[in-house]
Amino acid sequence: MHVKIRDIEFSSPLLTASGTYGYGHEVQDMVDVNQWGGIITKSVTRHPREGNPPPRIAETSAGMLNSIGLANLGVEKYIEEIIPFLNELQTKVIINIAGSGKQDYLETMEMLESANGKHVGYEINISCPNVKEGGIEFGVNCDMTEKLTQEMRKRTDKLLIMKLSPNVTRIEDIAQAAEAGGADAVSAINTVVGMAIDLKTRMPKLNTTFGGLSGPAIKPIAIANVHKVFNAVKIPIIGIGGIATAEDVIEFLLAGATMIQIGTMNYQNPNLGTQIKEELVTYYSQNGIENTEDLIGKVEYHSN
Amino acid sequence: MIFREMGKVIFNAEISEGIFKTDFIAPGISSNSKPGQFVNILPCSDWQQVMRRPMSIASQSNDEISIIYKAVGEGTRIMANWSIGEKVDLIGPLGNYWEGLESCFPIIIGGGVGIAPILNLHNLLLETQIDHTLIMGARHKGEHFFPHEPQKNIFLSTDDGSLGIKGNVVDALKSIYPNSNHPHNSKIFSCGPPMMMEGVRNYSLENQLECDFALETIMACGIGICQGCTVERKVTESNAHSYRNRFALACMDGPIFSGQEINSCM
Numbered sequence: 001m002h003v004k005i006r007d008i009e010f011s012s013p014l015l016t017a018s019g020t021y022g023y024g025h026e027v028q029d030m031v032d033v034n035q036w037g038g039i040i041t042k043s044v045t046r047h048p049r050e051g052n053p054p055p056r057i058a059e060t061s062a063g064m065l066n067s068i069g070l071a072n073l074g075v076e077k078y079i080e081e082i083i084p085f086l087n088e089l090q091t092k093v094i095i096n097i098a099g100s101g102k103q104d105y106l107e108t109m110e111m112l113e114s115a116n117g118k119h120v121g122y123e124i125n126i127s128c129p130n131v132k133e134g135g136i137e138f139g140v141n142c143d144m145t146e147k148l149t150q151e152m153r154k155r156t157d158k159l160l161i162m163k164l165s166p167n168v169t170r171i172e173d174i175a176q177a178a179e180a181g182g183a184d185a186v187s188a189i190n191t192v193v194g195m196a197i198d199l200k201t202r203m204p205k206l207n208t209t210f211g212g213l214s215g216p217a218i219k220p221i222a223i224a225n226v227h228k229v230f231n232a233v234k235i236p237i238i239g240i241g242g243i244a245t246a247e248d249v250i251e252f253l254l255a256g257a258t259m260i261q262i263g264t265m266n267y268q269n270p271n272l273g274t275q276i277k278e279e280l281v282t283y284y285s286q287n288g289i290e291n292t293e294d295l296i297g298k299v300e301y302h303s304n
Numbered sequence: 305m306i307f308r309e310m311g312k313v314i315f316n317a318e319i320s321e322g323i324f325k326t327d328f329i330a331p332g333i334s335s336n337s338k339p340g341q342f343v344n345i346l347p348c349s350d351w352q353q354v355m356r357r358p359m360s361i362a363s364q365s366n367d368e369i370s371i372i373y374k375a376v377g378e379g380t381r382i383m384a385n386w387s388i389g390e391k392v393d394l395i396g397p398l399g400n401y402w403e404g405l406e407s408c409f410p411i412i413i414g415g416g417v418g419i420a421p422i423l424n425l426h427n428l429l430l431e432t433q434i435d436h437t438l439i440m441g442a443r444h445k446g447e448h449f450f451p452h453e454p455q456k457n458i459f460l461s462t463d464d465g466s467l468g469i470k471g472n473v474v475d476a477l478k479s480i481y482p483n484s485n486h487p488h489n490s491k492i493f494s495c496g497p498p499m500m501m502e503g504v505r506n507y508s509l510e511n512q513l514e515c516d517f518a519l520e521t522i523m524a525c526g527i528g529i530c531q532g533c534t535v536e537r538k539v540t541e542s543n544a545h546s547y548r549n550r551f552a553l554a555c556m557d558g559p560i561f562s563g564q565e566i567n568s569c570m
Contacts, residue, residue: 019529019530019531020529020530021529022527022528022529026525026527026528026529027527027529029305029306029307030306030307030308030395042529048546048547049547050546050547050548050549050550050551051531051534051547051551052551053534053536053551054521054534054535054536054551055521055522055534056531056532056534057355057522057523057524057530057532057533058522059353059354059355059522061352062351062352062354063354064354064355064524066530066532068530068531068532071531071547071548071551072547073547073548074547077547215351215354216351216354244351264354265354266525266529267354267355267356267524267525267529267530268346268349268354268355268356269346269349269393270308270395270525270527271308
């Protein structure tokens with residue numbers, strides 16, 4: 001079940017999606033977080049962020065909308081308070097960085113680079129739909145994606161993963177820009193822009209009107225985007241979007257993902273990572289699969 | 305310590321109009337929870353509803369916990385139909401709890417969906433022999449499930465006057481508090497519909513009474529991860545934009561907040 005991205009080996013293809021598992025310590029009483037292939041932490045920004053006003057979340061059919069607004073304690077406190085905990089983990093850690101401008105991203109990364117963290121890489125959030133200056137200006141523009149990736153590449157030898165938005169005309173173009181800029185991998189997809197209205201008040205269910213839709217509702221959108229990206233780039237893809245079962249994981253692998261992230265369903269089941277890992281072992285043995293690589297991109301098209 | 309337990313349903317019934325009570329066997333949660341805390345419940349593992357439901361604990365003893373809730377939405381309607389013996393996925397105990405009970409004369413006020421943590425507090429105060437006043441509000445007598453007993457400092461109110469004091473809990477409070485021998489260190493502890501709590505909060509602030517409220521918010525994880533269950537607090541210029549000051553989390557910083565620290569219960 002081991003998978004590699006560049007020279008980094010993960011014990012399984014299962015990662016936590018940023019923002020859905022905190023920093024790993026919140027669930028420690030209930031879960032052995034080291035069962036995950038890796039933990040991707042909640043987005044950290046250069047300065048602390050208070051986030052968006054409530055309401056920030058709403059339940060929708062087979063999913064939820066969120067507009068948290070990248071609330072986080074900022075990179076200085078992150079280094080002081082979170083890195084020491086992360087360094088104790090046995091599993092691999094990837095730090096998710098968000099920013100509101102190029103300088104923000106670069107400074108945050110530089111500070112993390114000199115922080116003596118044991119993290120193996122960075123996932124760069126250029127796709128948050130909920131903050132005006134939350135990096136989405138990068139994520140919808142090939143040129144800006146490539147330049148930001150290049151600048152970040154210069155600053156780290158650790159894994160560099162660009163997280164892509166589905167809210168673009170051609171996700172494969174953005175993925176190619178990230179590849180050209182020197183990214184080791186791309187992750188896809190971030191949340192899908194959505195909106196829900198309360199019929200009693202006639203007000204949007206989220207304070208910010210629009211938010212990001214996640215959960216099983218978006219899985220087919222994610223599978224399609226992963227497959228489009230798979231056909232466009234050579235670097236590995238980390239699939240995300242509504243994964244709830246081992247079958248979902250297999251589907252993402254077949255579509256072209258090398259690894260996957262589990263997000264919204266962690267809220268329902270904080271132990272989902274361990275559970276899916278066990279289910280995958282069973283699936284692999286029942287179906288004679290020896291390596292995860294044997295599944296990646298192995299979707300078979302209709303012949304007509 | 306937070307537990308995830310498959311709580312076995314041993315009682316589930318409508319105890320008054322539209323209000324349900326469920327008892328679970330859940331030893332870890334039961335022996336570690338305090339009045340005011342909550343559990344985050346997965347009504348069913350169907351993906352149609354992906355979110356757990358936070359529910360205040362109404363009692364905890366002998367490896368059991370109970371919850372009391374109004375069947376109003378899809379989640380609570382599923383809960384009202386749980387059968388005896390069913391195993392339900394529970395995470396808890398979560399959040400903070402009622403505090404500072406010994407140093408005041410508690411006036412505890414509940415209504416509607418907010419009766420669970422108030423009942424739990426009432427029982428704690430009886431157990432620890434702390435004199436207090438209990439006020440419970442409802443729209444009409446069918447929604448109440450215990451008697452109006454002013455001699456025991458238990459006051460019920462109904463909007464239509466069909467039981468106890470006519471009016472809402474603020475009307476009840478106004479009719480009791482100023483005329484009684486409530487000591488100067490009276491403090492209000494309340495949980496109920498947002499409009500009710502805001503009325504209580506305004507009365508408390510006008511009368512310089514300390515007040516704590518158990519707030520209900522929409523919530524997903526219950527353990528500080530999703531950052532969804534925000535409660536807006538008053539802030540000073542200096543801490544205005546720092547993390548979790550202005551926008552506190554009901555699951556970690558609450559669910560109990562002081563009436564002075566928040567802008568509103570609504």
